[in-house]
Amino acid sequence: MTKDALHQLIHSLSASEKGYYIKSKGDSHLVTLFNAMNKLETYNKAALKKRLSKHQDLLKHLAKYKNNAYSDIMRAMRTYRQEKEPNIDTRLRVYLADIAFLTERGLFESAMKTIRTAKKLSTKYEKYKILLEIIHHEIDLSKRLYSKGYIEITRALIEEEKKIMSVFNDEQRYKELSHLAYLAIQQNPQPTSQKDIQYINELRNDELLTNKERAISFASQYRYHFIHALFYEILDDFPQVYKHRKEIMDSWDKYPHIKDVDVKSYTACMFNYLSVCIRLKKGAVIEQLLTKLKKEIKPKNPYEEGIMFQRVYYTELFYYYESADFEKLDTLITEIQPLLKKNAKAMTGEEIYTFKSAISYILFLMGKYEEAYKSYGEVVKQKFPIRLDFLRSAWLVRLMVAYEDEYDNFDNLYRATQRFFDKIAKEEVKEEDRLFMKFLSEVARSPSSEAKVLFADYKSRLEELEKSSKRAVRSPSTILIWMEHMITKKSMVEIYKKRIGVAQQVA
Numbered sequence: 283m284t285k286d287a288l289h290q291l292i293h294s295l296s297a298s299e300k301g302y303y304i305k306s307k308g309d310s311h312l313v314t315l316f317n318a319m320n321k322l323e324t325y326n327k328a329a330l331k332k333r334l335s336k337h338q339d340l341l342k343h344l345a346k347y348k349n350n351a352y353s354d355i356m357r358a359m360r361t362y363r364q365e366k367e368p369n370i371d372t373r374l375r376v377y378l379a380d381i382a383f384l385t386e387r388g389l390f391e392s393a394m395k396t397i398r399t400a401k402k403l404s405t406k407y408e409k410y411k412i413l414l415e416i417i418h419h420e421i422d423l424s425k426r427l428y429s430k431g432y433i434e435i436t437r438a439l440i441e442e443e444k445k446i447m448s449v450f451n452d453e454q455r456y457k458e459l460s461h462l463a464y465l466a467i468q469q470n471p472q473p474t475s476q477k478d479i480q481y482i483n484e485l486r487n488d489e490l491l492t493n494k495e496r497a498i499s500f501a502s503q504y505r506y507h508f509i510h511a512l513f514y515e516i517l518d519d520f521p522q523v524y525k526h527r528k529e530i531m532d533s534w535d536k537y538p539h540i541k542d543v544d545v546k547s548y549t550a551c552m553f554n555y556l557s558v559c560i561r562l563k564k565g566a567v568i569e570q571l572l573t574k575l576k577k578e579i580k581p582k583n584p585y586e587e588g589i590m591f592q593r594v595y596y597t598e599l600f601y602y603y604e605s606a607d608f609e610k611l612d613t614l615i616t617e618i619q620p621l622l623k624k625n626a627k628a629m630t631g632e633e634i635y636t637f638k639s640a641i642s643y644i645l646f647l648m649g650k651y652e653e654a655y656k657s658y659g660e661v662v663k664q665k666f667p668i669r670l671d672f673l674r675s676a677w678l679v680r681l682m683v684a685y686e687d688e689y690d691n692f693d694n695l696y697r698a699t700q701r702f703f704d705k706i707a708k709e710e711v712k713e714e715d716r717l718f719m720k721f722l723s724e725v726a727r728s729p730s731s732e733a734k735v736l737f738a739d740y741k742s743r744l745e746e747l748e749k750s751s752k753r754a755v756r757s758p759s760t761i762l763i764w765m766e767h768m769i770t771k772k773s774m775v776e777i778y779k780k781r782i783g784v785a786q787q788v789a
Contacts (some may be wrong), residue, residue, distance in 0.1 A: 288352050289325040292316060293627060295359075296583045303358045311340045312351045370543055374404055374412045381419050390426050397423065407540060408499050410450040417443050449498050455490055456497070456505035463509045467516060486513055500537045504530055504551070511554070520561050527555040545579055545586055553593040560601050568601055588628020591621055592637070599640055606779045611644055635664055639676055643760070646679055647774045651687040655680065662702075670706055674715060675760070677702050681722060682764050692726060714747055718761060734769060741765040 295303070300320065307313045318333040319325075334341050363372050377400035384393035397420050404413040417439055424435050463485055470478055490496050490506070497506040511526035530551050534541045541548050552575055559568050575594055581587035595618055602611045622637055629637075642657035658680035662673065677699045684692045700719065721740045725733055744762060763781065767774045 286325040288348050288355075289319050289322065291352060291355055292319045294583065294585055295355075299359065299362060299583070302362050303355055306358055306361075307354070311337065311347055312354055314340060315347055315351050316355070370403065370407045370409060371412075374400055374409060377403075378412065378415060378419075381416075385419070385423065390423055394420070394423050394427060407543070408501065410446050410453065410499070413446055414443065414450065417446070449502070452490060452496055453499055453501050453505075455488075456502045456509075459485060459488055459490065460505045460509050463512050467512055471516070473516065482513070482516070485509075500533060500540055503533050507533070511558075520558060524558045524562055524564075527551075527558050531555050545581065546589055549575070549579060549590055549593050553597055556597045556601070560597070560604050563604075565605065572598055572601075584625075585628045588625040591625040592629050592633050595621065596633075596637060596640070599637075599644075603640070603644060604782075606775075606782060608644075608648055608775050612648065615641055615644065631664065635661060635672065639672060642676070643679060646683055647763070647778060649773060649775075651683050655683045655687065655689070658683065674703075674706075678715065678718060679760060682761075685722065685726065686764075686768075696722065696726070714744065714761070717743065717747070737765055737768045741769065 292300070300316075303316065304313055307316075314334070314337055318330055321333065322329055331341060331344075334344075340347055363369065377396055381393050381396050381400070384390075384396065397416055401413065401416050401420070404410075404416060421436055421439050421443075424432055424439065428435055463482075466473075466478070466482060466485070473479055473482060485491070490502075491509060494506060497503045507526040507529040511523045511530075514520070514522040514526065534548055534551065552571065556568060556571055559571065572594065579590055581590050595614070599611070599614060599618065602608075602614060618637070618641065622634070626634055638657060638661050642654050642661055645651075645654035645657060658676055661676045662680060681692075681695060681699050683689075684695050689695070703715065703719065717740075721736070725736045725740075728736060741762065744759070744765070763774050763777050766772070766777050770777075
Protein backbone atom coordinates (compact mmCIF):
# COMPACT_ATOMS: atom_id res chain seq x y z
CA MET A 283 0.00 0.00 0.00
CA THR A 284 1.40 3.39 -1.03
CA LYS A 285 1.70 5.90 1.80
CA ASP A 286 1.11 9.60 1.29
CA ALA A 287 1.86 12.21 3.98
CA LEU A 288 -1.12 14.44 3.13
CA HIS A 289 -3.53 11.47 3.07
CA GLN A 290 -2.22 10.23 6.43
CA LEU A 291 -2.54 13.72 7.96
CA ILE A 292 -6.14 14.18 6.78
CA HIS A 293 -7.21 10.75 8.05
CA SER A 294 -5.63 11.43 11.45
CA LEU A 295 -8.03 14.36 12.03
CA SER A 296 -11.22 14.09 14.03
CA ALA A 297 -14.58 15.02 12.48
CA SER A 298 -14.59 18.40 14.27
CA GLU A 299 -11.03 19.16 13.08
CA LYS A 300 -11.99 18.37 9.48
CA GLY A 301 -15.07 20.58 9.76
CA TYR A 302 -13.00 23.42 11.22
CA TYR A 303 -10.51 23.28 8.34
CA ILE A 304 -13.16 23.19 5.59
CA LYS A 305 -15.10 26.05 7.20
CA SER A 306 -11.94 28.15 7.59
CA LYS A 307 -10.97 27.81 3.91
CA GLY A 308 -14.32 28.33 2.17
CA ASP A 309 -14.48 27.18 -1.46
CA SER A 310 -10.97 26.66 -2.85
CA HIS A 311 -8.73 24.15 -4.61
CA LEU A 312 -7.29 23.20 -1.21
CA VAL A 313 -10.73 22.20 0.08
CA THR A 314 -11.44 20.29 -3.14
CA LEU A 315 -8.19 18.37 -2.71
CA PHE A 316 -8.92 17.87 1.02
CA ASN A 317 -12.35 16.37 0.31
CA ALA A 318 -11.01 14.10 -2.45
CA MET A 319 -8.26 12.79 -0.16
CA ASN A 320 -10.71 12.35 2.71
CA LYS A 321 -12.95 10.10 0.59
CA LEU A 322 -10.06 7.76 -0.27
CA GLU A 323 -9.88 5.05 2.41
CA THR A 324 -6.38 4.10 1.21
CA TYR A 325 -4.17 6.34 -0.91
CA ASN A 326 -4.23 5.63 -4.64
CA LYS A 327 -2.89 8.23 -7.07
CA ALA A 328 -5.01 7.02 -10.01
CA ALA A 329 -8.19 7.10 -7.88
CA LEU A 330 -7.31 10.61 -6.66
CA LYS A 331 -6.84 11.89 -10.20
CA LYS A 332 -10.18 10.38 -11.20
CA ARG A 333 -11.90 12.25 -8.35
CA LEU A 334 -10.21 15.47 -9.45
CA SER A 335 -10.86 15.01 -13.19
CA LYS A 336 -13.16 18.09 -13.31
CA HIS A 337 -10.40 20.28 -11.85
CA GLN A 338 -7.71 20.22 -14.53
CA ASP A 339 -5.99 23.38 -13.26
CA LEU A 340 -5.57 21.65 -9.87
CA LEU A 341 -4.38 18.39 -11.45
CA LYS A 342 -1.83 20.27 -13.55
CA HIS A 343 -0.06 21.44 -10.38
CA LEU A 344 -1.07 18.60 -8.06
CA ALA A 345 2.31 18.28 -6.29
CA LYS A 346 2.33 22.00 -5.49
CA TYR A 347 -1.23 21.96 -4.16
CA LYS A 348 -0.52 18.89 -2.03
CA ASN A 349 2.46 20.64 -0.42
CA ASN A 350 0.41 23.79 0.14
CA ALA A 351 -2.50 21.79 1.57
CA TYR A 352 -0.21 20.00 4.05
CA SER A 353 1.28 23.27 5.34
CA ASP A 354 -2.16 24.91 5.38
CA ILE A 355 -3.73 22.10 7.43
CA MET A 356 -0.87 22.22 9.94
CA ARG A 357 -1.36 26.01 10.33
CA ALA A 358 -5.11 25.56 10.75
CA MET A 359 -4.61 22.83 13.38
CA ARG A 360 -2.31 25.06 15.41
CA THR A 361 -5.07 27.67 15.48
CA TYR A 362 -7.70 25.01 16.18
CA ARG A 363 -5.81 23.69 19.18
CA GLN A 364 -5.48 27.19 20.60
CA GLU A 365 -9.16 28.00 20.05
CA LYS A 366 -11.02 24.69 20.45
CA GLU A 367 -8.79 22.18 22.24
CA PRO A 368 -6.02 24.14 23.92
CA ASN A 369 -3.87 21.52 25.68
CA ILE A 370 -1.58 22.62 28.47
CA ASP A 371 1.63 22.70 26.43
CA THR A 372 -0.03 24.74 23.68
CA ARG A 373 -1.51 27.22 26.16
CA LEU A 374 1.82 27.66 27.94
CA ARG A 375 3.69 28.20 24.66
CA VAL A 376 1.13 30.85 23.72
CA TYR A 377 1.66 32.51 27.11
CA LEU A 378 5.44 32.53 26.54
CA ALA A 379 4.94 34.15 23.13
CA ASP A 380 2.62 36.75 24.72
CA ILE A 381 5.15 37.50 27.48
CA ALA A 382 7.92 38.04 24.92
CA PHE A 383 5.66 40.28 22.78
CA LEU A 384 4.46 42.41 25.73
CA THR A 385 8.02 42.78 27.06
CA GLU A 386 9.32 43.91 23.64
CA ARG A 387 6.60 46.61 23.56
CA GLY A 388 7.49 47.85 27.04
CA LEU A 389 4.18 46.64 28.54
CA PHE A 390 5.91 45.23 31.62
CA GLU A 391 2.94 45.11 34.02
CA SER A 392 0.80 43.23 31.48
CA ALA A 393 3.72 40.87 30.85
CA MET A 394 4.07 40.20 34.60
CA LYS A 395 0.33 39.53 34.90
CA THR A 396 0.65 36.94 32.10
CA ILE A 397 3.69 35.44 33.86
CA ARG A 398 1.67 34.88 37.06
CA THR A 399 -1.13 33.13 35.10
CA ALA A 400 1.36 30.96 33.18
CA LYS A 401 3.34 30.17 36.34
CA LYS A 402 0.22 28.98 38.17
CA LEU A 403 -0.77 26.73 35.26
CA SER A 404 2.70 25.24 34.71
CA THR A 405 3.06 24.55 38.46
CA LYS A 406 -0.32 22.79 38.62
CA TYR A 407 0.54 20.50 35.69
CA GLU A 408 4.23 20.12 36.68
CA LYS A 409 5.56 21.49 33.40
CA TYR A 410 8.95 22.25 34.91
CA LYS A 411 10.86 22.89 31.70
CA ILE A 412 8.47 25.69 30.69
CA LEU A 413 8.27 26.87 34.31
CA LEU A 414 12.04 27.52 34.24
CA GLU A 415 11.59 29.68 31.12
CA ILE A 416 8.77 31.60 32.84
CA ILE A 417 10.90 32.27 35.95
CA HIS A 418 13.72 33.47 33.67
CA HIS A 419 11.31 36.08 32.23
CA GLU A 420 10.11 36.93 35.76
CA ILE A 421 13.67 37.65 36.94
CA ASP A 422 14.28 39.98 33.98
CA LEU A 423 11.01 41.84 34.52
CA SER A 424 11.61 42.20 38.26
CA LYS A 425 14.53 44.54 37.49
CA ARG A 426 12.17 46.86 35.64
CA LEU A 427 9.15 46.72 37.96
CA TYR A 428 10.54 46.55 41.52
CA SER A 429 13.21 49.14 42.20
CA LYS A 430 13.10 48.83 46.03
CA GLY A 431 12.62 45.10 46.71
CA TYR A 432 14.38 43.96 43.56
CA ILE A 433 17.35 42.23 45.29
CA GLU A 434 15.23 40.18 47.71
CA ILE A 435 12.72 39.24 45.00
CA THR A 436 15.49 38.15 42.62
CA ARG A 437 17.22 36.05 45.30
CA ALA A 438 13.93 34.31 46.12
CA LEU A 439 13.32 33.62 42.42
CA ILE A 440 16.85 32.22 42.01
CA GLU A 441 16.26 29.86 44.97
CA GLU A 442 12.93 28.82 43.46
CA GLU A 443 14.67 28.22 40.14
CA LYS A 444 17.29 25.98 41.83
CA LYS A 445 14.61 23.82 43.50
CA ILE A 446 12.68 23.44 40.26
CA MET A 447 15.89 22.64 38.38
CA SER A 448 16.67 19.89 40.91
CA VAL A 449 13.21 18.33 40.50
CA PHE A 450 13.41 18.68 36.72
CA ASN A 451 16.88 17.08 36.57
CA ASP A 452 15.66 14.15 38.68
CA GLU A 453 12.65 13.78 36.38
CA GLN A 454 14.97 13.60 33.37
CA ARG A 455 17.18 11.02 35.07
CA TYR A 456 14.14 8.87 35.97
CA LYS A 457 13.08 9.11 32.34
CA GLU A 458 16.53 8.03 31.18
CA LEU A 459 16.59 5.10 33.65
CA SER A 460 13.16 3.92 32.53
CA HIS A 461 14.32 3.88 28.89
CA LEU A 462 17.53 2.01 29.78
CA ALA A 463 15.69 -0.57 31.90
CA TYR A 464 13.01 -1.11 29.25
CA LEU A 465 15.57 -1.52 26.44
CA ALA A 466 17.68 -3.94 28.51
CA ILE A 467 14.65 -6.14 29.23
CA GLN A 468 13.34 -6.00 25.66
CA GLN A 469 16.75 -7.06 24.39
CA ASN A 470 17.09 -9.88 26.92
CA PRO A 471 13.88 -10.72 28.86
CA GLN A 472 15.64 -13.44 30.90
CA PRO A 473 19.23 -12.26 31.44
CA THR A 474 21.62 -15.04 32.41
CA SER A 475 25.10 -13.76 31.51
CA GLN A 476 27.16 -12.11 34.23
CA LYS A 477 27.54 -8.99 32.10
CA ASP A 478 23.76 -8.54 31.63
CA ILE A 479 23.03 -9.21 35.30
CA GLN A 480 25.73 -6.74 36.38
CA TYR A 481 24.30 -4.05 34.07
CA ILE A 482 20.77 -4.49 35.45
CA ASN A 483 22.07 -4.43 39.04
CA GLU A 484 23.90 -1.16 38.31
CA LEU A 485 20.64 0.34 37.07
CA ARG A 486 18.75 -0.94 40.13
CA ASN A 487 21.34 0.57 42.49
CA ASP A 488 21.08 4.07 41.05
CA GLU A 489 20.53 6.51 43.92
CA LEU A 490 17.18 7.62 42.47
CA LEU A 491 15.88 4.04 42.66
CA THR A 492 17.10 3.34 46.19
CA ASN A 493 15.61 6.52 47.67
CA LYS A 494 11.88 6.90 47.04
CA GLU A 495 11.90 10.36 48.65
CA ARG A 496 13.67 11.70 45.57
CA ALA A 497 10.58 10.98 43.46
CA ILE A 498 8.86 14.28 44.17
CA SER A 499 6.90 15.07 41.01
CA PHE A 500 4.14 12.94 39.48
CA ALA A 501 6.36 11.98 36.52
CA SER A 502 9.17 10.90 38.86
CA GLN A 503 6.83 8.84 41.06
CA TYR A 504 5.34 7.17 38.01
CA ARG A 505 8.73 6.24 36.55
CA TYR A 506 10.13 5.13 39.93
CA HIS A 507 7.39 2.47 40.19
CA PHE A 508 7.49 1.68 36.45
CA ILE A 509 11.20 0.76 36.66
CA HIS A 510 10.76 -1.33 39.81
CA ALA A 511 7.87 -3.20 38.21
CA LEU A 512 10.12 -4.05 35.23
CA PHE A 513 12.86 -5.41 37.46
CA TYR A 514 10.45 -7.55 39.51
CA GLU A 515 9.01 -8.89 36.28
CA ILE A 516 12.48 -10.26 35.41
CA LEU A 517 12.51 -12.01 38.79
CA ASP A 518 9.01 -13.46 38.21
CA ASP A 519 7.93 -11.75 41.44
CA PHE A 520 4.46 -10.74 40.26
CA PRO A 521 3.02 -9.75 43.67
CA GLN A 522 5.73 -7.05 43.73
CA VAL A 523 4.97 -6.15 40.09
CA TYR A 524 1.33 -5.76 41.12
CA LYS A 525 2.30 -3.56 44.09
CA HIS A 526 4.24 -1.12 41.92
CA ARG A 527 1.68 -1.09 39.10
CA LYS A 528 -1.00 -0.27 41.68
CA GLU A 529 1.15 2.54 43.08
CA ILE A 530 1.26 4.01 39.58
CA MET A 531 -2.54 3.90 39.26
CA ASP A 532 -2.90 5.46 42.73
CA SER A 533 -0.61 8.29 41.59
CA TRP A 534 -2.85 8.94 38.58
CA ASP A 535 -5.87 9.19 40.91
CA LYS A 536 -4.01 11.77 43.03
CA TYR A 537 -3.43 13.89 39.93
CA PRO A 538 -6.80 13.76 38.08
CA HIS A 539 -6.06 16.97 36.16
CA ILE A 540 -2.93 15.37 34.65
CA LYS A 541 -4.90 12.20 33.85
CA ASP A 542 -7.42 14.30 31.90
CA VAL A 543 -4.75 15.77 29.62
CA ASP A 544 -2.57 12.67 29.09
CA VAL A 545 -4.97 9.97 27.94
CA LYS A 546 -2.29 7.99 26.10
CA SER A 547 0.02 7.51 29.11
CA TYR A 548 -2.84 6.80 31.51
CA THR A 549 -4.30 4.14 29.19
CA ALA A 550 -0.85 2.51 28.84
CA CYS A 551 -0.47 2.35 32.64
CA MET A 552 -3.96 0.90 33.03
CA PHE A 553 -3.13 -1.73 30.40
CA ASN A 554 0.02 -2.78 32.31
CA TYR A 555 -1.90 -2.89 35.58
CA LEU A 556 -4.67 -5.00 34.06
CA SER A 557 -2.09 -7.42 32.64
CA VAL A 558 -0.61 -8.18 36.05
CA CYS A 559 -4.13 -8.43 37.56
CA ILE A 560 -4.92 -11.08 34.95
CA ARG A 561 -1.70 -12.88 35.79
CA LEU A 562 -2.65 -12.97 39.48
CA LYS A 563 -6.30 -13.85 38.67
CA LYS A 564 -7.80 -10.77 40.35
CA GLY A 565 -11.09 -11.16 38.51
CA ALA A 566 -13.22 -8.67 40.51
CA VAL A 567 -10.55 -5.96 40.16
CA ILE A 568 -10.28 -6.56 36.40
CA GLU A 569 -14.03 -6.26 35.78
CA GLN A 570 -14.11 -2.95 37.70
CA LEU A 571 -11.08 -1.59 35.88
CA LEU A 572 -12.39 -2.45 32.41
CA THR A 573 -15.71 -0.76 33.18
CA LYS A 574 -13.90 2.26 34.62
CA LEU A 575 -11.60 2.55 31.62
CA LYS A 576 -14.43 2.45 29.07
CA LYS A 577 -16.38 5.11 30.97
CA GLU A 578 -13.45 7.32 31.94
CA ILE A 579 -11.49 7.67 28.71
CA LYS A 580 -12.90 9.90 26.00
CA PRO A 581 -10.57 9.78 22.96
CA LYS A 582 -10.05 13.19 21.31
CA ASN A 583 -9.00 11.95 17.87
CA PRO A 584 -8.77 8.76 15.74
CA TYR A 585 -5.25 8.03 16.99
CA GLU A 586 -6.28 8.08 20.66
CA GLU A 587 -9.37 6.03 19.76
CA GLY A 588 -7.10 3.41 18.17
CA ILE A 589 -4.87 3.26 21.23
CA MET A 590 -7.91 2.95 23.49
CA PHE A 591 -9.37 0.16 21.36
CA GLN A 592 -6.12 -1.80 21.19
CA ARG A 593 -5.37 -1.68 24.91
CA VAL A 594 -8.87 -2.16 26.32
CA TYR A 595 -10.16 -4.81 23.94
CA TYR A 596 -6.95 -6.83 23.82
CA THR A 597 -6.85 -6.88 27.61
CA GLU A 598 -10.49 -8.00 27.71
CA LEU A 599 -9.77 -10.71 25.12
CA PHE A 600 -6.75 -11.93 27.10
CA TYR A 601 -8.70 -11.85 30.38
CA TYR A 602 -11.57 -14.00 29.08
CA TYR A 603 -9.03 -16.40 27.55
CA GLU A 604 -7.09 -16.73 30.81
CA SER A 605 -10.36 -17.34 32.70
CA ALA A 606 -11.56 -19.76 29.96
CA ASP A 607 -14.83 -17.88 29.41
CA PHE A 608 -15.34 -18.96 25.79
CA GLU A 609 -18.95 -17.80 25.67
CA LYS A 610 -17.87 -14.21 26.29
CA LEU A 611 -14.91 -14.68 23.94
CA ASP A 612 -17.23 -15.68 21.13
CA THR A 613 -19.31 -12.52 21.61
CA LEU A 614 -16.24 -10.33 22.05
CA ILE A 615 -14.58 -11.56 18.84
CA THR A 616 -17.74 -10.68 16.89
CA GLU A 617 -17.59 -7.20 18.43
CA ILE A 618 -13.86 -6.77 17.80
CA GLN A 619 -13.72 -7.71 14.10
CA PRO A 620 -15.27 -4.48 12.65
CA LEU A 621 -13.55 -2.31 15.27
CA LEU A 622 -10.16 -3.81 14.36
CA LYS A 623 -10.64 -2.78 10.74
CA LYS A 624 -11.82 0.70 11.76
CA ASN A 625 -8.87 1.36 14.09
CA ALA A 626 -6.11 -0.37 12.07
CA LYS A 627 -4.62 2.93 10.86
CA ALA A 628 -3.90 4.02 14.43
CA MET A 629 -2.18 0.73 15.34
CA THR A 630 1.29 -0.63 14.63
CA GLY A 631 1.73 -3.72 12.47
CA GLU A 632 2.70 -5.78 15.51
CA GLU A 633 -0.39 -4.65 17.44
CA ILE A 634 -2.65 -5.66 14.53
CA TYR A 635 -0.84 -9.00 14.28
CA THR A 636 -1.18 -9.62 18.03
CA PHE A 637 -4.93 -9.10 17.81
CA LYS A 638 -5.40 -11.26 14.72
CA SER A 639 -3.17 -14.00 16.07
CA ALA A 640 -5.05 -14.15 19.39
CA ILE A 641 -8.41 -14.24 17.59
CA SER A 642 -7.18 -16.97 15.22
CA TYR A 643 -5.97 -19.14 18.08
CA ILE A 644 -9.22 -18.78 20.05
CA LEU A 645 -11.25 -19.69 16.95
CA PHE A 646 -9.05 -22.78 16.58
CA LEU A 647 -9.60 -23.83 20.20
CA MET A 648 -13.36 -23.40 19.80
CA GLY A 649 -13.31 -25.70 16.77
CA LYS A 650 -14.23 -22.97 14.26
CA TYR A 651 -11.70 -24.30 11.78
CA GLU A 652 -12.81 -22.54 8.62
CA GLU A 653 -12.71 -19.13 10.32
CA ALA A 654 -9.42 -19.96 12.05
CA TYR A 655 -7.78 -21.08 8.79
CA LYS A 656 -8.80 -17.88 7.01
CA SER A 657 -7.73 -15.73 9.96
CA TYR A 658 -4.30 -17.41 10.21
CA GLY A 659 -3.91 -16.93 6.46
CA GLU A 660 -4.16 -13.16 6.99
CA VAL A 661 -1.58 -13.36 9.78
CA VAL A 662 1.14 -15.21 7.84
CA LYS A 663 0.69 -12.96 4.80
CA GLN A 664 1.26 -9.73 6.72
CA LYS A 665 4.04 -7.65 5.18
CA PHE A 666 5.07 -5.72 8.29
CA PRO A 667 7.96 -7.01 10.45
CA ILE A 668 6.82 -9.10 13.42
CA ARG A 669 8.52 -11.32 15.98
CA LEU A 670 9.66 -14.62 14.50
CA ASP A 671 8.42 -16.68 17.45
CA PHE A 672 4.92 -15.30 16.83
CA LEU A 673 5.17 -16.02 13.11
CA ARG A 674 6.44 -19.58 13.69
CA SER A 675 3.46 -20.29 15.89
CA ALA A 676 1.03 -18.90 13.28
CA TRP A 677 2.42 -21.15 10.52
CA LEU A 678 2.31 -24.26 12.72
CA VAL A 679 -1.21 -23.75 14.07
CA ARG A 680 -2.48 -23.05 10.55
CA LEU A 681 -1.00 -26.38 9.52
CA MET A 682 -2.79 -28.07 12.44
CA VAL A 683 -6.08 -26.50 11.34
CA ALA A 684 -5.53 -27.76 7.79
CA TYR A 685 -4.84 -31.31 9.03
CA GLU A 686 -7.74 -31.26 11.47
CA ASP A 687 -10.23 -30.11 8.87
CA GLU A 688 -8.81 -32.42 6.16
CA TYR A 689 -8.05 -29.61 3.73
CA ASP A 690 -7.23 -30.77 0.21
CA ASN A 691 -4.31 -28.35 0.06
CA PHE A 692 -2.57 -29.76 3.18
CA ASP A 693 0.48 -30.96 1.19
CA ASN A 694 0.92 -27.56 -0.48
CA LEU A 695 0.59 -25.78 2.87
CA TYR A 696 3.09 -28.18 4.46
CA ARG A 697 5.66 -27.35 1.76
CA ALA A 698 4.99 -23.61 2.18
CA THR A 699 5.53 -23.94 5.95
CA GLN A 700 8.74 -25.88 5.36
CA ARG A 701 9.98 -23.13 3.00
CA PHE A 702 9.25 -20.55 5.71
CA PHE A 703 11.34 -22.49 8.24
CA ASP A 704 14.14 -22.91 5.68
CA LYS A 705 14.26 -19.13 5.16
CA ILE A 706 14.72 -18.11 8.79
CA ALA A 707 17.96 -18.44 10.71
CA LYS A 708 18.67 -21.91 12.13
CA GLU A 709 18.93 -20.61 15.69
CA GLU A 710 15.37 -19.23 15.40
CA VAL A 711 13.90 -22.69 14.71
CA LYS A 712 13.21 -24.51 18.00
CA GLU A 713 13.75 -28.24 18.48
CA GLU A 714 10.04 -28.80 19.13
CA ASP A 715 9.22 -27.09 15.81
CA ARG A 716 11.49 -29.49 13.89
CA LEU A 717 10.03 -32.50 15.70
CA PHE A 718 6.50 -31.35 15.03
CA MET A 719 7.07 -30.80 11.31
CA LYS A 720 8.62 -34.27 11.06
CA PHE A 721 5.69 -35.77 12.97
CA LEU A 722 3.08 -34.09 10.75
CA SER A 723 4.82 -35.36 7.63
CA GLU A 724 4.78 -38.88 9.05
CA VAL A 725 1.18 -38.86 10.30
CA ALA A 726 -0.16 -37.32 7.06
CA ARG A 727 1.26 -40.30 5.11
CA SER A 728 0.04 -42.96 7.55
CA PRO A 729 -3.29 -44.82 7.51
CA SER A 730 -5.91 -43.36 9.86
CA SER A 731 -5.84 -46.58 11.90
CA GLU A 732 -2.23 -45.81 12.93
CA ALA A 733 -2.77 -42.10 13.59
CA LYS A 734 -3.87 -42.48 17.22
CA VAL A 735 -0.70 -44.41 18.12
CA LEU A 736 1.49 -41.84 16.37
CA PHE A 737 -0.25 -38.98 18.19
CA ALA A 738 0.16 -40.70 21.57
CA ASP A 739 3.85 -41.37 20.92
CA TYR A 740 4.57 -37.79 19.83
CA LYS A 741 2.61 -36.38 22.79
CA SER A 742 4.84 -38.34 25.20
CA ARG A 743 8.00 -37.07 23.49
CA LEU A 744 6.75 -33.49 23.57
CA GLU A 745 5.85 -33.69 27.26
CA GLU A 746 9.36 -34.97 28.03
CA LEU A 747 10.85 -32.12 26.00
CA GLU A 748 8.71 -29.58 27.88
CA LYS A 749 9.71 -31.03 31.27
CA SER A 750 13.41 -30.87 30.42
CA SER A 751 13.11 -27.29 29.18
CA LYS A 752 14.38 -24.58 31.52
CA ARG A 753 11.89 -22.08 30.14
CA ALA A 754 8.94 -21.09 32.34
CA VAL A 755 5.72 -22.37 30.76
CA ARG A 756 2.78 -20.05 31.49
CA SER A 757 0.05 -21.38 29.22
CA PRO A 758 -0.65 -24.95 28.17
CA SER A 759 1.17 -25.92 24.98
CA THR A 760 -1.05 -25.48 21.90
CA ILE A 761 0.35 -28.65 20.35
CA LEU A 762 -0.20 -30.70 23.53
CA ILE A 763 -3.83 -29.55 23.70
CA TRP A 764 -4.32 -30.51 20.07
CA MET A 765 -2.60 -33.87 20.58
CA GLU A 766 -4.88 -34.76 23.49
CA HIS A 767 -7.89 -33.65 21.44
CA MET A 768 -6.86 -35.92 18.54
CA ILE A 769 -6.31 -38.89 20.89
CA THR A 770 -9.36 -38.52 23.16
CA LYS A 771 -11.72 -36.71 20.74
CA LYS A 772 -12.62 -34.31 23.55
CA SER A 773 -13.06 -30.66 22.58
CA MET A 774 -9.98 -28.46 22.89
CA VAL A 775 -11.98 -26.02 25.05
CA GLU A 776 -12.66 -28.82 27.55
CA ILE A 777 -8.99 -29.87 27.55
CA TYR A 778 -7.80 -26.27 27.94
CA LYS A 779 -10.11 -25.69 30.90
CA LYS A 780 -8.90 -28.86 32.59
CA ARG A 781 -5.24 -27.95 32.08
CA ILE A 782 -5.61 -24.48 33.59
CA GLY A 783 -7.71 -25.78 36.45
CA VAL A 784 -11.13 -24.41 35.46
CA ALA A 785 -13.89 -26.84 36.41
CA GLN A 786 -15.93 -28.05 33.47
CA GLN A 787 -19.60 -27.26 33.89
CA VAL A 788 -21.96 -30.22 33.69
CA ALA A 789 -24.63 -29.77 31.04
